[in-house]
Every structure is written in C-alpha cells, then in structure tokens.
Amino acid sequence: MGFKIVAGRAKTGKSTYIYDEINKEISNGSKNNLLLVVPEQMTYQSEYEVIDRISSSGIMSLEVLSFKRLGYKVFEEVGGLKVQEINRYGKIMLLKKIFEENKDKLKLFKKASRQEGFLREFDSLISELKQNMVSEEFLEQILKHKVTENDNHLLNSKLEDILTIYSEINKHTKDRFFDEEDKINLFISAVAKSKFVRNSKIWIDGFESFNGQRLKLIKELVKYAVSVTVTLNIDPACINSLQSIDDWEAFKTVHETFKSLTDEDVSFEIEALNEHAFAEEIKIVEKSMFSLKDEKFSILTDKVQLRSSLNPYTETEKTALEIICLVRDQGYRWKDIGVAVGDMDTYSINVKKVFTQFEIPFFLDMKRDIMGNPLTKFILSLFDMFIYNFKHDSVFEFLKTGFSVLNYDEVSKLENFALQYGIEGEKWFRAFRFKCDGIEYFNSLREKFTSGMKEAKTQFKKLDNAMDITLFLFDFLDKFNVQEKIERQVNVFKKSNLYELSSENAQVWNYVVEILEQIILTGGNMEINPSDYRKMIEAGFREVKISIIPPTLDKVTVGETDKISVKSYKALFILGANEGKLDSRSSESGLLLNDEREILAASGMKAINNADYYMYREKHMLYKLFSSAGERLYLSYAMGTSEGKSLQPSMYTERLKSLFTGIKEKSDLSDTWELDNVSSVGGTVDTLVSKLRDFSESGEITDVWKNVYAWYEENDENTINIIKLGLLYENRAENINKENLEKIYQMPVTMSVSRLESFAACPFKFFMENIIKPQPRIVQKVEFYDIGNIYHQAVERFTNEIISSNIDIDTMDEEMARKISCVCTENILAEGEMDYIALDANERNKYMKEKIKRLVNRAADTIIKQLQRGSFRPKFTELSIGDKDGNIFVEPVEIKIDNDLSIYFQGRIDRVDTFEKEQKTYVNIIDYKSSYKDIDLSDAVQGLQLQLLVYMSAIMKNGEKLFASKPEIGGAYYFLIDDPLVDGDVVLESTPQDLIFNKLSLKGYVLEDSEIITGMDNEIGDKKASDIIPVTFNKDGSTSKSSKTLTDKEFKALLSKTDSVAKDIAGKILAGNIGINPYRKESGDKVPCSFCDFRGVCQFDPSSDKNSYRKIKKLKKDEIMLEIMKEGEPDEI
Structure with a gap:
C-alpha cells in the first residue's frame, strides 16, 4: 500500500516520471491493473500522450480514467448504485421546482430563482458544501450557535434560506436518486470492497487541489490499492516550509493540498524533481515571475516578447503575423503553438475572423451553449406558441428552426404576409379572406403549418403534470422527424468539412433527451403547468455547455488561460494581458460573499473556500500558464477597446519588463521591419x-x-x-444621363415642394425616395405617420364642416366644437377601417385610438378659440395647388429652368383663412403638424424649408380668382395638434387651460401690420404678448425684436428668394444630380443621415476624406433680409 508524492515545479518531468514508471511496470510484465487518473477535461489529451509515451505492446495494459470513470468501474464490480443518478441538469430543474414550492418560506431568495445564473450559483454552493462534507445538520448547528454571535442578520437570513433548500433537496433525493457528490461518497464506501482497486497501481496526475471528498477518496485508495502516486506542481524546497522560497504565493494552493494529503498517520515517500526542460529565458520567467524579490536580468532575447496594440483586433492581427513567421521561418508546426486569451468573449470573434483571413488552422477550445441551437429554439418556441396563443414572434421562431413542414422560402413569404395583415392568434385557424394576389397560396401554407395544431393546442391546455408534458413534447419531436433531420444536417456538415458544427449538433440531441429524461426522473408525476415546465427546461438548457474535440491535431489551440495552462507548447501567446482580464483580482465567489465565508470559516466550516483561496488558486493557474511555454513566450495587451475605451495593462506586463531590463516593448505604431x-x-x-x-x-x-x-x-x-x-473608389454617385432622365421624368414635369426639400437635404436621399423607391416590408402596426394622417384628416374635416355648414364661429362653445370633432374623428376611423385595423389589434393601440380622439378634440377647441379672438375666418381646407380634379384649386407654380424646360410645383394647403380689409383679401395659410415645427428663415433660403412659402407664392401669383379681391399676404403658420402637459405645481396667474392654449399657439410669420396682427388676436393690445401668434408689443406700440413679423416688402422679397431657391434645386434635379452630399449645420449636429433609411445604401462615411458634409450656416433674420433686399426688387407676386 505504497503512497508516493512526486513534487516538482513546472517542466521538471513529473508526467514523464509517471510514464517511465508505467513503462517499467509493463516491461516487467506486471499483473496489476495500471490506472492513470487525470482531470475529466484532460482525458482526451492524456490518451494521446499515452500513445506517444507508452510502448505499443503494453498500451492495452493501461487505462486512462477520470475519478468519475474509475468510480463506475468500481460500482460495476461491487454494486452500490441502487437508485438512479440525477445530473446537473436534473439538479437545476429540481432546484427550480423546490424554489417555486418553498418561496413563501424564504427570506432573501423569494424571487432570486427567476434570475439567470442564480440556480447555477446555488447548485455550485450546495455541491461545495457536499464536497467538503458540510452536512445539513452541521449547517443547522452553525446557524444556531456560531453565526448568530456575529449579529450578521443578512448572513443569518441567507443561511436560513440555504438550509431550507438544502433540506428540501435531501428530502426529494433521499432513497430516490443520487448526484455526483452522493456518488463519490458511495465510491469511498465501495473502495474497501473492490478487488479491482486492491490489485491496482494508480497514478494521479494533473491536479492542483482536491476537495474534502476527493481527499478522503484518495486516502481510501492509498489504504487499499497496491500503490498510489500523486504528482504535485510544487517546488520541493517549500514542502516543509512554504515561505522558504521567494515565489511561495504561486504554490500556496498546492501546498495546502500536500498538507491535506499527509495530515494523517500515513507513511509516504516524496520524489523531488528539480531538472527543468526550459529555454533559459523561459526558465527565468518560470522561476522569477511570481517571486517577491525584485530580480533583474540584462539578457537580450527575442524568446520573450511584449507588445502593446491599439485594440484587441490589431493585437490579434499581430499575433497571427508572429505565428506565421514561426511556422514559415522557424519550422514550427501549428500544434506547437498555443494562444491563451484573457477575455474569450472579445477575442474569440477576432480570432475567428483574423486567423481565417491569415489561413491559420486553429481550434477554439471553448464550450458552446445551446440556447441559439435550432433544436432548443424549436422546443421553446413550440411552448411559446401554445402558451401565448400563436403570437407572431413565437410562430416564426418555430417555423425558422428548419424542423417545421415549411421550407425557408415559404416561411419568408408567409412572414411577410402575416406582418402585412396582422395574422396571429386565432386568425391562423381561419381561412384568409383578404383581397390580394396569391391568397390561395398563403392559405395552403397556413393549412400546412396548422395541420394538427388546433387539436394539439386543446390537448396542451389540459396538461398538468411533468410526465404528460414531456410525452407531449416527445410526440412533437417525433411528428416533425426532428432526430432524423438533425442526423441529416450533421452529415451535411461533415461533408462540408464543418466538423465543429457537426459535433455540436450531434451532441445537442443527446443533451436535450437527457434533460427530458431527467425531468421524468426528478418529477415525472409532479403537478406543473406548461408555463412553469417551459421555465424549468429552459433552466436546464442554459446549463448545457458543449465541448468539441479538435477534428485534427495540427492546429493552433486557442483557449482561455485556465484551459491553455494544462498543456505545454513550444510557443505560447498570451493575448489580452489587461488589468481585470488576465488577473481577475476577484474577492468574492458565488452566493456567499468573502466576509461571510470568513465568518463561516471562523465558526467551524474550515473547508469553505474564501477570497484568499481563489486568489492563490488563480496565481497558481497563471504560474502554470507562463510555464506552459517551452521555447518562446509572447505577452500582449490592448491599449483600448474597439469602441475607443481605454484599457490598462496587467501588472504582469510590468513584471516582465522589470525582469528583462533589455526587453523592448513592441507597438503597432513603432513596427519598422x-x-x-x-x-x-x-x-x-x-x-x-x-x-x-x-x-x-x-x-x-x-x-x-x-x-x-x-x-x-x-x-x-x-x-x-x-x-x-x-x-x-470615391463613393460618389454619378449624374443620371439625359437618356435616362427622359425616361424618369415625363414632360411636363410636376413635383411636390417636399421633394425639393428632400433634395436640398441630400440629393442621393431624394434619388432613393423618389426614383428608386425601395419598398420596406409592410407591417400591420400603427406608425407615427398613420397617426399624423388621422389627425390631419379629422382636423381638416372639422374645419370643412364649419365652412360648409356656415356655422357662426363666434357663437360656438367648447361642447359644440367637441361634438363636431368627435363625429369627424369617428367617421375618419370608420372610413379607413382596413387602413387603421391595427388600432384595434391590442390594448395599447386601442388606447392610441382614444388618444387620437382626445387630441382632435383639443385641436378643435383651440382652433375655435383662436378664430374667436380675431377677424380671420377659414375659407378653404385641403386647397389644391396644381391638381385640377376638384372645382377649387390654384394653378400650379411654373418655374422656368431654361427656355425649353419648366417644372410645375403642386401640393395641398391644409387650411386657408382670409380677412377682408379695404377691398383687399388678406390670406393666412396654415399647415397642421403632429410634432413641433416653426418657420426657420435660414432653412428656407437654403432650400430645407420651402413648402409654406412656395404655397403662399402660388396663391399670390395664381389665386386671385378664388377671392373677392386681389389676395395679399397675411401670414404663414404651423398649427400643432397636441395635448401638451403643463406643470401643475407651478403657481401662476394663468389657469392650466390658458397655459395649454399658449403652448398651442401658431408658429410662423405674420405681416407687420397692426390691423392684421389684431385681426389675428384682438386681445393683444391688453396683454402686450399674444398667445396666438409670435408677436409682442413694446410700450410704444411697436412690435418687439423677438416678434416674428415681416413687412409686405420683406415678405414678397422672401417669397421671390424661395422661388429662386426652388428653381435652382429643380434645375439640379433635372440635370440628374444624385450626389451623396448631405448637409450639416455649423451650429449643431443635425444631419439628415440620422433618420435616413438609405444609410446602408450610400455608405456615406464622414470619417473618410472621400466623404464630407455640405456645411450650411445658421443665418440670422436681419442678415437674411439684408441680403435678400440687396438682390433688388422682387418679381411680381
């Protein structure tokens, strides 16, 4: 019953020592069972090493095992597994059930089980307690007698909840099934009965520490096996006194393991190994990197390199270049190179892209979750369909998995149809009766999809226990031939050499079946509704992490630091050596904070791990990582993220520079070779x-x-x-040639003024909107412009009703205005029933319908009050400019581009008000807006806001026949349709209604004429400031500088100027200009690109010297009018 500990620092040949012993046993014809026990994640790698190191004649005499697999061999011999096993997926789902059942008993964790990751953390805590043999009873005693002395109420509450759940777990599992920790306890008990163990020589390699259970198991193996040899990665010099070496912190975790293995009266032998197999420079790193002494070496070398890069992407590029140089110039194989990354989430994306581009074969050693896998989505979306009654998202999540009866093309077309017509819920089970092309085709797709679904939905509603729901799910998987389809897809991936995808999809099916079997095992008869069942299996799915075996050996291995540290490489690259990434410096772990762990340790729970344990464990892992390099070590860090956020280097970069005084830190900016x-x-x-x-x-x-x-x-x-x-390439759009222009524009050319404004914003935007006209996917939902259209139509109809009915505005009251507006709104909604069907689609949209009525009522009330305060009265609504379909219209505005070419502007004016004075008809034009807008003269003279002014020009030039006398300019305004909020806490003389009325005042310009001004607001003389128009009087009766007024001459000059601007823009349009040339105001960040749907088409990049904004100035009113008046007398208006 010999017990040997092979102690040695990294690269001293501990594994080689073991393989030599095994080879010797084989050569001597040993009759014992030869067992090599390694960590679970190392079994694959160790099997390959066995092939290399053990003689082929004796290779069958050796078994490479994990502790788990060794346990199964013992159980096969002596029995002991009388109940079924529950794995970690089953435990997570069992915990989900237990938390739901006991939430009323819990103090801190009532809702915590709903948080992602909580159940995993809790399962880890329970496993930690069991691994360190902390029983339910021991925890109860700690809670009663020790922790309360610290008066830590939070910890007490936390422990009470932990104890409650711990007890429930034991009740649910007792005599029914066992978990991994229970199995190890059974394994420990079975060792003494095992002849297999008694005839075995065991070597345990690759471990740095053992939990309480493993320690007890090893001691049992030592007691009964022929011999047990354990390797420990530790300096033999510190075996008896840890701090006798300078880098003792790197070995503290292993030293604790050594003490635990030898703390009983067990005789053992120590084999101390001291010969290193490093290049001299790497030996310095291994020996001194973690030393507390300030050592310095003046050696000049290229075997240890340090690099800083601008960001993780360029860091990955430079690494790729170095790797290629090693393979091309130094004769390295790809498999000789390892890449450790400090942040896999960031670097995995970069590695995939860069290494593929540089043609570097690589294996990304990372576990994949299955939440994005089609099978997982199929199952979860199936539940969502039935739970949420066939909502759009769940239906098409289901159909897009590739397991449904519809192919990709059919799903895509059906989705467009469903979005356009609002198909969801019960509508799926009724024939489509819309008047559109292809309705029979879409009905056939509907029937294929819903075949059997209605009956399944009825059955689903009756399901109330885990067994029945699981069987229901298996039936669906069978009905859709899911397993067969997965196998076909796996074969497709294999034939396409996509081995990783092939392996992932092959494993997913097995994991899903395993989870469903665990549900039946842990609670087949459990009463549960489908919604909670879905949450339970999702919790199980989230725990699955798939490992992929590298399909070929000659590849660069890329992995996280802890993965890479378990193997040796000739050249090792450590990427992302940044603070908090390479060295996490974590002080807390799991549900128990470090302070709480310290209290528990002081109370008797010595085995509970605290922050010091995790710190020293990390330090040892990093020691192993830096020691994984045999010949060359490359350490690099990023100075910032790809988004520009600065990053700090890890302390190990400074330590490396301190060790090698001659090392020159390379940089992306300083490379010269x-x-x-x-x-x-x-x-x-x-x-x-x-x-x-x-x-x-x-x-x-x-x-x-x-x-x-x-x-x-x-x-x-x-x-x-x-x-x-x-x-x-300069990202320029060439002008449309004359031949194509003639095809695009039919003579005579007519155009709306809003199109001119679009061109002024960006010619290319105009081109896309008005010539190419790409159509977005039609979705049945209430868009902002839909609401705006309803507002416009309802308010216009209200005004038209007043005009056509000859209603006396002066006698109208609020109630009468609201009655008329309500009827108008209801009629608009009824007439556009199909257009506005989405308003009845859900409760939110129904609320919007009520909001529309409220805003139209407010607009009607405001319009009447504004009109009652003045002399102007509505004359026309929806007055057409250029459209001669009706009896009342204004002739279109003709702009002559040259002698042979003219363009005509047309449009509609929302409302025209008039005021008769001295045989003159003064005209106001009003445009309704559902969001704030005002006339900006600077925008107007630069083509960005022409509409109202060009409309006014049209009426002045061509509208005389519509009025009793020659029309004169009165004003141009925007009217806001809104129901604004006011601050009710502010004490003011005005009432809330007065404040709202003021907020809805007209925005625009009024003629500088006292009679016109009072014709708009006859109370302005008393108040000095109007709450209808933007005018304020000075004490002397003149208008203030802030008032938005123009004299008749200024108004006409402005209209002449905007006509000239319109002409200039029209000329560019008809010249075929479609340049990618958006504007940018000098005074701000406003650009048309912000809300442009075609940014992805033009690819305008302001950071490129090939693209630049067309800068426009913010002009003041005075300088605008001065410049306009300089240009001479305006044209006849």
Whole structure:
C-alpha cells in the first residue's frame, strides 16, 4: 500500500516520471491493473500522450480514467448504485421546482430563482458544501450557535434560506436518486470492497487541489490499492516550509493540498524533481515571475516578447503575423503553438475572423451553449406558441428552426404576409379572406403549418403534470422527424468539412433527451403547468455547455488561460494581458460573499473556500500558464477597446519588463521591419492596401511592398483588381444621363415642394425616395405617420364642416366644437377601417385610438378659440395647388429652368383663412403638424424649408380668382395638434387651460401690420404678448425684436428668394444630380443621415476624406433680409 508524492515545479518531468514508471511496470510484465487518473477535461489529451509515451505492446495494459470513470468501474464490480443518478441538469430543474414550492418560506431568495445564473450559483454552493462534507445538520448547528454571535442578520437570513433548500433537496433525493457528490461518497464506501482497486497501481496526475471528498477518496485508495502516486506542481524546497522560497504565493494552493494529503498517520515517500526542460529565458520567467524579490536580468532575447496594440483586433492581427513567421521561418508546426486569451468573449470573434483571413488552422477550445441551437429554439418556441396563443414572434421562431413542414422560402413569404395583415392568434385557424394576389397560396401554407395544431393546442391546455408534458413534447419531436433531420444536417456538415458544427449538433440531441429524461426522473408525476415546465427546461438548457474535440491535431489551440495552462507548447501567446482580464483580482465567489465565508470559516466550516483561496488558486493557474511555454513566450495587451475605451495593462506586463531590463516593448505604431507584415495571401492584403493608400498620398513606397504588389499582380489578378477598385473608389454617385432622365421624368414635369426639400437635404436621399423607391416590408402596426394622417384628416374635416355648414364661429362653445370633432374623428376611423385595423389589434393601440380622439378634440377647441379672438375666418381646407380634379384649386407654380424646360410645383394647403380689409383679401395659410415645427428663415433660403412659402407664392401669383379681391399676404403658420402637459405645481396667474392654449399657439410669420396682427388676436393690445401668434408689443406700440413679423416688402422679397431657391434645386434635379452630399449645420449636429433609411445604401462615411458634409450656416433674420433686399426688387407676386 505504497503512497508516493512526486513534487516538482513546472517542466521538471513529473508526467514523464509517471510514464517511465508505467513503462517499467509493463516491461516487467506486471499483473496489476495500471490506472492513470487525470482531470475529466484532460482525458482526451492524456490518451494521446499515452500513445506517444507508452510502448505499443503494453498500451492495452493501461487505462486512462477520470475519478468519475474509475468510480463506475468500481460500482460495476461491487454494486452500490441502487437508485438512479440525477445530473446537473436534473439538479437545476429540481432546484427550480423546490424554489417555486418553498418561496413563501424564504427570506432573501423569494424571487432570486427567476434570475439567470442564480440556480447555477446555488447548485455550485450546495455541491461545495457536499464536497467538503458540510452536512445539513452541521449547517443547522452553525446557524444556531456560531453565526448568530456575529449579529450578521443578512448572513443569518441567507443561511436560513440555504438550509431550507438544502433540506428540501435531501428530502426529494433521499432513497430516490443520487448526484455526483452522493456518488463519490458511495465510491469511498465501495473502495474497501473492490478487488479491482486492491490489485491496482494508480497514478494521479494533473491536479492542483482536491476537495474534502476527493481527499478522503484518495486516502481510501492509498489504504487499499497496491500503490498510489500523486504528482504535485510544487517546488520541493517549500514542502516543509512554504515561505522558504521567494515565489511561495504561486504554490500556496498546492501546498495546502500536500498538507491535506499527509495530515494523517500515513507513511509516504516524496520524489523531488528539480531538472527543468526550459529555454533559459523561459526558465527565468518560470522561476522569477511570481517571486517577491525584485530580480533583474540584462539578457537580450527575442524568446520573450511584449507588445502593446491599439485594440484587441490589431493585437490579434499581430499575433497571427508572429505565428506565421514561426511556422514559415522557424519550422514550427501549428500544434506547437498555443494562444491563451484573457477575455474569450472579445477575442474569440477576432480570432475567428483574423486567423481565417491569415489561413491559420486553429481550434477554439471553448464550450458552446445551446440556447441559439435550432433544436432548443424549436422546443421553446413550440411552448411559446401554445402558451401565448400563436403570437407572431413565437410562430416564426418555430417555423425558422428548419424542423417545421415549411421550407425557408415559404416561411419568408408567409412572414411577410402575416406582418402585412396582422395574422396571429386565432386568425391562423381561419381561412384568409383578404383581397390580394396569391391568397390561395398563403392559405395552403397556413393549412400546412396548422395541420394538427388546433387539436394539439386543446390537448396542451389540459396538461398538468411533468410526465404528460414531456410525452407531449416527445410526440412533437417525433411528428416533425426532428432526430432524423438533425442526423441529416450533421452529415451535411461533415461533408462540408464543418466538423465543429457537426459535433455540436450531434451532441445537442443527446443533451436535450437527457434533460427530458431527467425531468421524468426528478418529477415525472409532479403537478406543473406548461408555463412553469417551459421555465424549468429552459433552466436546464442554459446549463448545457458543449465541448468539441479538435477534428485534427495540427492546429493552433486557442483557449482561455485556465484551459491553455494544462498543456505545454513550444510557443505560447498570451493575448489580452489587461488589468481585470488576465488577473481577475476577484474577492468574492458565488452566493456567499468573502466576509461571510470568513465568518463561516471562523465558526467551524474550515473547508469553505474564501477570497484568499481563489486568489492563490488563480496565481497558481497563471504560474502554470507562463510555464506552459517551452521555447518562446509572447505577452500582449490592448491599449483600448474597439469602441475607443481605454484599457490598462496587467501588472504582469510590468513584471516582465522589470525582469528583462533589455526587453523592448513592441507597438503597432513603432513596427519598422516590413517583412514582418508579409504573411499569407489573405493576411497580407489589408497591409498592402494600407501601404498603397499611403503611396497615393505621399508618393513613397518601399521595395518590399513593390515586390508584394508585383507578386499579387502575377499570381492573384482578381485580388489586385479588387484593390484597384477600392483605392480608386470615391463613393460618389454619378449624374443620371439625359437618356435616362427622359425616361424618369415625363414632360411636363410636376413635383411636390417636399421633394425639393428632400433634395436640398441630400440629393442621393431624394434619388432613393423618389426614383428608386425601395419598398420596406409592410407591417400591420400603427406608425407615427398613420397617426399624423388621422389627425390631419379629422382636423381638416372639422374645419370643412364649419365652412360648409356656415356655422357662426363666434357663437360656438367648447361642447359644440367637441361634438363636431368627435363625429369627424369617428367617421375618419370608420372610413379607413382596413387602413387603421391595427388600432384595434391590442390594448395599447386601442388606447392610441382614444388618444387620437382626445387630441382632435383639443385641436378643435383651440382652433375655435383662436378664430374667436380675431377677424380671420377659414375659407378653404385641403386647397389644391396644381391638381385640377376638384372645382377649387390654384394653378400650379411654373418655374422656368431654361427656355425649353419648366417644372410645375403642386401640393395641398391644409387650411386657408382670409380677412377682408379695404377691398383687399388678406390670406393666412396654415399647415397642421403632429410634432413641433416653426418657420426657420435660414432653412428656407437654403432650400430645407420651402413648402409654406412656395404655397403662399402660388396663391399670390395664381389665386386671385378664388377671392373677392386681389389676395395679399397675411401670414404663414404651423398649427400643432397636441395635448401638451403643463406643470401643475407651478403657481401662476394663468389657469392650466390658458397655459395649454399658449403652448398651442401658431408658429410662423405674420405681416407687420397692426390691423392684421389684431385681426389675428384682438386681445393683444391688453396683454402686450399674444398667445396666438409670435408677436409682442413694446410700450410704444411697436412690435418687439423677438416678434416674428415681416413687412409686405420683406415678405414678397422672401417669397421671390424661395422661388429662386426652388428653381435652382429643380434645375439640379433635372440635370440628374444624385450626389451623396448631405448637409450639416455649423451650429449643431443635425444631419439628415440620422433618420435616413438609405444609410446602408450610400455608405456615406464622414470619417473618410472621400466623404464630407455640405456645411450650411445658421443665418440670422436681419442678415437674411439684408441680403435678400440687396438682390433688388422682387418679381411680381
């Protein structure tokens, strides 16, 4: 019953020592069972090492096992597994059930089980307690007698909840099934009965620490096996006194393990190994990196390198270049190289992209979750369909998994149809009766999809226990031939050499079946509704992490630091050596905070792990990581994220610079050796493009890149052509030629003024909106512009009702106005029933319907009050400019571009009010808006806001026949349809209604004429400031500077100017200008790109020197009018 501990630092040959002993046993014809026990995650790697190191004749004499697999061998021999096993997925789902059943008993964790990751953390805590043999009774005693002395109420409440759940777990599992920890206890008990163990020589390799259960198991194996040998990665010099070495912190965890293994009266032998198999520079890193002494070495070397990069992407690129150099110039194999990353979430994306581009074969050693897998989505969306009555998202999540009866093309078309017509819920089970093309086709798709679904839905509602729900789910998986479809897909992936996808999908089916079997095991007869069942299986799915075995051996291995540290590589790259990434510096773990763990440890729970344990464990892991390099070590960090946020280097980068005084930190900005950037065909392209771009600006390029360019010209003409196109590309849209213009614009050309404004914002936007006219997917939902249209129509109809009925505005009261407006709104909604069907789709939209009525009522009330305060009266609504379909219209505005070409502007004016004075008809034009808008003269003279002014010009030029006398300018305004809020806490003289009335005042410009002003607001003289129009009087009776007024001459000059601007824009449109040329105001960040639907088409990039905004100034009223008046007398208006 010999017990040997093989102690040695990294690379001292501990595993080699074991393999030599095994080979010796085989050579001597040993009759014992030879067992090599390694961590679960190392079994695959160890089996390959066995093939390399053990003689082929004796390889069958050795078994490579994990503790778990060794346990199964013992159980096969002696029995003991009398109940069924519950795995971690089953435990998570059991915990979900227990938390739901006991939530009323809990103090802190009532709702915690609903939080993602909580059940995993709780399961880990229970496992930790069991692994360290902390029983329910012991925990109860701790709670009663020890922790209360610390008066820590939070910890007391937490422990009470833990004890409640711990007790319930034991009740649910007792004599029914066992978990991994229970199995180890059974294994410990079975060792003494096992002849297999008594005839075994056991070597335990690759572990740094053992929990309480494992320690007890090893001691049992020592007691009954022929011999047990354990390797420990520790300096033999610190066995008896830890702090006798300078880097003792790196070995504290292992030293504790050594003490635990030898703390009883057990005789043992120590084999101390001291010979290192490192390059000299790596030996310095291994020996001194974690030393507390300030050691310095003046050695000059390229075997240890340090690099800083701008961001993780460029860091990954530089790593790829170094790897290629090692393989190409130093004769390395891909498998000789390991890449450890400090942040897998960030670097995995970069590695996939960069290594693929650089043609580096790699294996990403990371576990994949299955939440995004089609099978998982199929199951969860199936439940969602039945639970939420076939809502759109759940239906198409289900159909898009690839397991439904519809193919991809059919699903895509059906989804567009369903979005357009609002198909969800019970509508799926009724024939579609819409008047549209292809209705029979869509009905056939509906029937294929819903076949058997209605009956299944009825059955689903009756399900009330876990067994029946699970069987229901299995029936569906069988009905849709899911397993067969997965097998077919796995074969497709294999044939396409997509081995990782093949392996992942092959495993998912087994995991899902395992989870469903665990549900039946842990609570087959459990009463549960389908909604809670779905939550339970989702919790199980979230726990699944799939490991992939590398399909070929000769690949660069990329993994997290703890994964890479278990194997040796000739060259090791450590990426992401940033603070908080390489060294996490965590002080807390799981549900118990570090302070709480300290209290529990002081109360007798010595085995509970605290922050010091995790700190020293991490330090040992990093020691192993830095020691994994055999010949070369590359450490790199990013100075910032890809988004520009700064990052700090890890303390280990400074430690490396401190050790090697001659080391020069490389940087992306300081690289000068050109050949370093010449790698693979794909990997060199980006750098070549950068050098050629520099050449186009400076005229300078080195011979290296001339030769690289020549190589591509000779060997890869396609790439060179793409590069040339890219370098010459200026992201410019060429003018439309005359031939195509004639096809686009039919003579005579008519156009709305809003199109001119669109062109002024960006010619390319105009081109896309009005010529290309791409159509978005039609979705039945209430859009903002739908609501705006309803507002417009209802308010216009209200005004038209007043005009056509000759209602005396002066005698109208609020009640009468609201009655008329309500009827108008109801009629608009009824007439547009199909257009506005989405307003009845859900409760939110029904609320919007009521809001529409409320806002229209408010608008009607405001309009009447504004009119009652003045002399202007509504004359026309929806007055057409250019459209001669009706009896009342204004002739279109003709703008002559040249002698042979004219353009006509047309549109509709929401409302025209008039006021008769001295044989003149003064005209106001009013445009309704559902969001705030005011006339900005600076925008107007630069083409961005022409509409109201061009409309006014049209009436002045062509509208005389509509009025009793020649029309004169009165004003141009926007009217806001809104129901604004006011601050009810503010004490003011005005009432809330007065404040609202003021907020809804007209925005625009009024004629500088006292009679016109009082004609708009006859109370302004008393108040000095109008709450209808933007006018304030000074004490002397003149209008204030802030008033928005224009004299008749100024108004006419402004209209002449905007007509000229419209002409200029029209000329550019008819010249075929479609340039990618958006504006940007100098005074702010406003750009049309912010709300443009075509940003992805034009690819305008303001950071590129090939693209730039068209800057426009913010002009003041005085300078605008001064400039306009300088231009001379306006045209006849």
